[in-house]
Amino acid sequence: MWSTHDMGPPLRLTRAAAKARTRELLLAAAAQVFAEHGYAGASVDEIAAQAGYTIGALYSHFSGKDELFLTLFDLHAAGHLRDIEEIIRQCTGDPDFTALGDYLATLADNDSCRWALESEFRRHAMTRPELMARLAERRAAGQTAIAGLMPCRRPGTAQCAEDDAALVITQLEGLILQRRLNPASVPPGLFAEALRRFFPPPTWAGGG
Amino acid sequence: MWSTHDMGPPLRLTRAAAKARTRELLLAAAAQVFAEHGYAGASVDEIAAQAGYTIGALYSHFSGKDELFLTLFDLHAAGHLRDIEEIIRQCTGDPDFTALGDYLATLADNDSCRWALESEFRRHAMTRPELMARLAERRAAGQTAIAGLMPCRRPGTAQCAEDDAALVITQLEGLILQRRLNPASVPPGLFAEALRRFFPPPTWAGGG
DNA sequence: GTCTATACAAAGATAGAC
DNA sequence: GTCTATCTTTGTATAGAC
16 A cells, blocks of 8 residues: 555656646647636636636636636647648548548537637637737638648739638638538538649530 | 807707617617626616616617617627628639728727627527527528539539538638737738638639 | 636526606 | 616725734
8 A cells, every 4th residue: 555545556747747637638628618608708717617716716826817828829720730730731632522521510519618719819800900910820820831732713812822721721710610500411422522622633524 | 140149050950850869879778788797787777878868868768678689689680690791702802802802800999898899799699499490590691602603613502602602701711800909910911811712713822 | 737716707597667 | 567776796996913
């Protein structure tokens, strides 16, 4: 036995690791609560409780509600970029976008709180210039990454690829959000259909 | 003189009209405040003050914050449908969508509070099944209206037009929201470009 | 590092005066 | 129909015990 009390094995977590774990739990809980109630409607009390702690613990990790929110705001920028990289990876070897369409539908269906949270970020940013700039910046980065994939309609103009990338991103994002509201209206095949419009196959399928 | 006091002309508004006017002022103020702070962050006090009244007046017109929000929610559904009708009207006689593109850009630029409010409606609906159903229903109506315009890729299937309409709506809406975040990334011409992808011209412009 | 207790402020809603 | 005053709840943040 390791101890006089029935504690099981000594926690293998170092103090630093334990602290980091608490922080992660708080952030995950915050994501859920902010997604459900919005920034103002979320109470730090509920966030702490959702994570299995009390406000005291929360305030020892974050200066307050605002820092918690801004931390999530930036964390989700990273997640957004990872998604785009995954989408780009799946583009190769999936000429008719069936697999990628399924992936995007799954992306919409999982993480129920994620898209509500993104909507809250957007609304919040819309009335706060400094957040709006940060959001625009992160979206521009994603757009440039997608632009590298675009077949250029009018070769020679880089702007053309950027414009097309903006179309792809807003189209896919719009479809994801619509699928969350009404899954039947956006079957996985519709994602593929949308993508085929932007990335036409190298060979023409003459109807007949 | 009309009165012993310096009141100016007797208000031409009937009592019913005056009441309706107060109601409209309160609704307009509520739209602004909900857009800026979200549902939970908006205080009925600020809404009333913004309209030029106090809470007492507000509560004589609405049962509370929730009824105010839901009334706006349904009012904006009507505005949404009017937009779509206007878009459809502009489609005729605008073969390359230049005018319609400008119109959509203007739609994004005006009513700064409107799109923040729509984002709030969406986020709110995402975690409330009954609101989600109402929102999905109103969007389905708009989609069907657009579907009537679609050239059918695979004639004979009505589902095809509905699918294409879903693509058009999510694309344009996504562009409008992106333009609000960063106008430079979505010039008016990009709306036109997007529309041309869905409504190809009857004659092919052979590159050359 | 986490919890309990608490100070302090803000907001939703109601009652009654005018 | 609108305003003022008030009740009550909720929530942020802090202080101090362990």
